Amino acid sequence: MTKMIQCISPVDGRVYAERPALTLAEAEAVAARARAAQPDWAARPLEDRIALVKAGVAKLNEMKDRVVEELAWQMGRPTRFGGEFGGVNDRTNYMAEIAEKTLAATVVEDSEKFRRTLAREPVGVVFIIAPWNYPYLTTINTLVPALIAGNTVVLKHATQTMLVGERLVEAFVEAGVPEDVFQNVYLTHDVTEELLQNRAFNFVNFTGSVGGGAAIERAAAGTFTGLGLELGGKDPGYVMEDADLDAAVDSLMDGAMFNAGQCCCGIERIYVHESLYDAFVEKAVAWVKALKLGNPFDQATTLGPMANKRFAHVVREQVAEAIAEGAVALIDPALFPEDDGGAYLAPQILVNVNHEMRVMREESFGPVVGIMPVSGDEEAIAAMNDSPYGLTCSLWTQDVERAAAIGARIETGTVFMNRCDYLDPALCWTGCKDTGRGAALSALGYHSVTRPKSYHLKKVTK
Template identity: 60%
Template structure:
C-alpha cells in the first residue's frame, strides 16, 4: 500500500487533502533533474532569471481567490485577512531588484598593477527548502526566490499541514515557464527527508521550524559539509517605556501577540512595561484583546481562527494552567465554542502576575497567550528580555530613538524594532541568535548565504 500524507483541517477535523509520498526512485530522479537544470541556469543572466521570478509572482497572485480559503482550511487563518501576497510581493520584488548588485563580483580593495583580483559569488547548486505551515508562502519565498536568483535549483518540501502550498508554487513556476527541474515540489516523510539530507546530493538546506527539528536537520546533514539556514524557536519580547505613545503601543502589541492565533515566528510572547505606565497599558491591552471574535475562519466576522493543530492549543492550555497554579491572573477568560482539551479552537489570553519561573514567560508558546510584567527600569527590562534561550526579534516602545538603540545594543536578538513588531523588512537581514538558529535570509546578506565565494587572482602575462 502506498504511504500518504494526510492534511487534517483544523476547521472541522476533516481530511482536507491527501497526497502519496514520493518513492525513492522519484526522489533520486528529482535531484538529478535539479542538478542538470542548474548547470544551464547558472549561465542564465541575472536579469533573465528575474523575469521568471516576476512571472511566477504574477501567476501566484492570480490564484488568490482559490488560495485564501485554502489557507483557512489548511491552517486556520481567517479569510478576512486575505493571503500573504503583500509580503510575498515585497520580498520577491526586492530580492529581484537587488540581485545584480548583490551578486556582482567583489574587487580586491587594494588594486595592484598587472593583476586582476576579485571574488565571484557562485551558485551553491541544489538548495532544499523545508518550509513551515504558519506563513506557508512568506517563509518559503524567503529562500526560493533568492536561491533561484543566485543561480541554484530548488527542491521544496512543504509542511504536511500546508501540503497544497508546494503545489501552488509549482503551478506558478510552471505557468511562468521556468525551465524544468529548476523548481520541484516533493512530498516526503521525515525518514526520506533525513536520508536525502545525508546523501551528499543537497548543497544547502533552509529549515524553518522547531528547535528539535533544527537539531534533527543538523544531525541528518552531519558529514556532508552542506551549508544550513535554520530559523527555529522564538520568545520575542517587548519593552514599553513611560514615554511611549500608549494607544499606538497597545494596538500594535495586541496585534503582534494574537494575529494568526499567535502562530508567528516573530510574534510578541512577553511584554515588560515600566511601572509608571503599567496599569494604563494593561487596562488598554485587555480591552483591545476582548475585541477578538474566535470562530470559523471561513466567516468574514472571525478575527481569530483555530490553531493549526489541537496539540498546539493544548500546549497553551497547559502553560496557562501552570501559570495560574503559580499565582498568575488571567484577564480574558473568553467563552468560545469548542474551547476544550483536544480542540484547536482557543480564545486569546492575557496574564499578569507572571514571572520567569513560569514556562509561559520563557518557553515558546506559539499561540494566543501573552504574559505582561511590571519592571522598574531599563536594567531590569534588559535582563528579563535576555533571560530566554531564544533571540529573533525584540521591540522597544519609546519616543527616543537613541534610547531605543542603546537598549537594543544590549538585547540578545536578531532584529531590534522601535514602535513596531511582528514584521519582516526584506532590505534587512532576517537572522537570530542562541536557539533561534543560524544563517541569514533576505537582504544582500541573504545572497551571501546562498552563494559560495570563489576567488580569481589573475596575473597578466609578462
C-alpha cells in the same frame, strides 16, 4: 505500503488533502534532476532569471482567491485578512532590485599584469523545508534569491500547508521556469534525513522548531552542507515610561494575537514600566475582548482556529500550569466559543507571571501573552535576555537613542522601536541562541545561497 501524508483541517477536523510520500529512490531522482538542470539555469543571463521569477510571482497573484480559501482550510487564517501577497510581492521586488549589484563580481585589480576578482557563484541545489504559519512568505524568503542567483530548488512544505508547494511550483512553471529547476516533494522524516546524509543538496533552509533544527543538523553532520535555521522564539516587548500607550497596546496585542499567535516574531511576553503597567493591562484586556473567535470563512472572524488541535493543546497546558503556579488569567474563556480540546482556542492575557513558568520561558506559538511590570531599563533588559531564544524585540519609547542603546544590549536578531511583528526585506532576517543561525533577505540572503570564488589571473608569464 505507500505512506500517505495528510493535512487535517483545523476548521472542521476532516482530512482536507493527502498525498503519497516519495520513496528514497524517487526523492533521489528529484534531487538528481535538480542537479542536472542547475548548470543550464545558472548559465542564463541574470536578467532572464529575474524576469522568470517575477513572472512566477505574478502567476501566483492570479491564484489569490484559491490560495486564500486553501489557507483558511489548511491552517485556519481568517479569509478577511487575505493571503500573503503584499509581503510576497514586496520581498520579491526588493530581492530582484538588488540582485545585480549584490551578485556582481568585485574587481580587485585589472592591470596590465593581473586581473583579480572576487565572484559569487550559486551553491547548486537548494532544499527548502518550509513552515505552515506563513507558508508563502517563508518560502519566498529563500526561493526568490536562490533561483535568481542560479540555483535549482527542491521544496518540502509543512504537512499542515501541503498544497502551498503545489501552488508555487504550478505558478512558476506556468511562468516559464523549467520543471526541474523548481520541484515540490512530499517526504517522510526518515527519507529527508537520508537525503541530507547522502549530500543530495548544497544548502538547506529550514524554518521550524528547535527540535527540528537539531535533527537537521544531526542528519547533515559531516557532510559540510550549508544550513540556514530559523527556529523557536519568545519575542519580548518593552513599554517604557514615555511610550505612546495606546499605540503600544494596539501594536503589541496585535503582535501577540494575529494569526492566532502563530507568528515567528509574534510577541509572547511584555514588560511594562510600573508607571504605565495598570493602564496598559486594562487597555490590553479591552483590546483582546473585542476579538471574535470563529470560523475563518466568516468575515466577522478576527481570530481563527490554531492550525492543529495539538498546537492548541500545548498552549492550554502552559496556561493551566501558569494559573496553578499563581498566574492570573484576565480573559474569561466563556467569552469565546472554544471547541472542547480542539483547535479553536480562546485568547488569554496572564499577569502575576514569572520566568519560572513555562508560559514565560518556552515558545507558546498561540494566542497567549504574559505581562510583567518592571522598574526600568536594567530590569527590562535582564528579563528580555533571560530566554534561550533571540529573534526580535520590540521597544516602545519616544527616544531613538535610548532604544538603540538598549537594543545593543539585547541578545536578538532584530531590534524594533515602536513596531513589532514585521519583516523588512532590506534588513537581514536572522536570529541568535536557540532561534538558530543563518541569514535571509537583504544582500546577506544572497550570500547564503551563493559561495565566494576568487579569480587570480596573471596576464604575463614573467
